[in-house]
Amino acid sequence: MKYTIHYRSSNRLPTLVDGSFLRPDTLCTVDREAFAATPIPIGRTSVRLDEVFAIGGPEPSPTPFLLVMDTPPLDRLGANMAHGKLVVFRDVGDELGASMSGGHIRVLGNAGHRVGGPDHASRRGMTGGEILIDGDAGDYAGFLMRRGLIAIAGRCGKSPGYRMLAGTIALLTDALDAPGIEMQRGTILCLRGLVDASNAAPLAASHLAEGGEVAASAMPAMLLVLRRLQDLRWPLVAPLDAARATKARWRIASGDRFEHNKGEVLQCLV
């Protein structure tokens, strides 16, 4: 089922901070009455969801689908979600998709720190699923990420892929501040070259070992990632060009040096 919610800005409740209740896999499988009655914890008490949000739906949908039209920037949106689709039209807070294991999150605004990171004291970040952000993201995107895909179309804070275990992070910026510090495995893709043909400078980072350059076709698995991003129409402003994607080259850097260089930072050159 698909539900659409709008934040009621005129309500007199305390400001919401924690958004972990907004999970399509649990919320969008119940009828409207149960959906509206979902308790939202605020301090020591709780309020009904329909006191805070105006609700539209349900509409038929093959997969649980929650569309958030308007919201304050909540933390922990989509935390622990296992399947379904969450689309947010506004900025979101920190820890978007914390420890999520599956499903799809799309944020049309900006996101805070530790996108796809661990929830609470978990030792793992997201273990599956996809997070696509059309705006900017804060520091440590993909912190302790284990599997899945994070794509950030805008700018990116400190060390994306910080301590990542595995998985894929796709970025459209080349202005990277120490990507993949202490990363164990996994891939960080810098796709600036696909939307802007100017040749990017090599990533100067002492924790990465420089490799050479290979043709994009030499790594078909990365073509699968590009294809997926294209299917998802990411980013909206500059669609990736399939012909250029297959003709492009990858500049390979591997790291972190202290983690046996099993991770990779691939810079796309066209």
Add this chain to the structure above:
Amino acid sequence: MQVNGVIIEDTFAEAFRMWASRLIVTAIDEEWVRIAATTVSGYGTSVIGCDAEVGVERWLSPEETPDGRPGVSLLLFSFNADGLRKAVPNRTGQCLMTCPTTAVYDGLPYAAITPGDEAARIDLGKRLRFFGDGHQKSKQVVVVAAQPSAISDQPSAILAARRFWRVPVMDGEFTCEETVGAVKAIAGGNILVCGRDQAGTLKATRRAVEAIAPMPDVIAPFPGGIVRSGSKVGSRYKGMFASTNDEYCPTLRGRSKSKLREGVGCVYEIVINGLTAAAISRAMRTAISAACECDIIAVSAGNYGGKLGKFHFKLHEVMA
């Protein structure tokens, strides 16, 4: 029954149960796709003597493949899932991993996500990854199959990520799906094209093979899709399971019992393996219609009196 003046014999093709996998192979250009397809389907004509029956199902445009490069869809048939467990990794390892620029994907990704009697999963990248000697990596990506097929390859509502192994090789990486699907299928659908001489019969048979080439869910695994040594079950020699189909040999007319009509001097067979009975029936109809546009005398079919296979394709019903 006659089609275009060609006699359609009142007989049936006898086919039997086999298991099939579908591999999607891509490469840097069409030339290397063709080389990969030719190599991996080599020595893959009949399970009488080969580990699998292998053929090209369809050539795929870049839009139809998972990685956006030109590709081919191949079907591999074996007697059971265990046969495919040996043949698919062996052929992939020797013929596709070695071939420049290729990548191998599962063409039945939604088959047997929960294994059962009707379908199974075959370890492919899971076995071949060890060639990477510790440098192999895996990558999980959501890939939506774009290929139309009768086998229920409906993308499920929740798209699960598929796992691929990346084995470092001297031209980059060999990318290979971790497991591939295997489903119950049917092999041995066939038609016999009976003409006057080699040149004319070959022309008609080739036209029939060309007509079924773009059809989904079927392959014609023999050389160029055509068999000239049609067989019967058994032999006068011990240890031979199959021997020449003497009833259709033009040089034996008069010496042994013949099924050849007056004027027939050459017979070619097209063997059709398919994922479903409907796909085989459709392909037989297309092949017969195409052959009957040429100057031939009759179209027949090979069977073993109904004793060997449980699938019977009656020519008159196929053409009805």
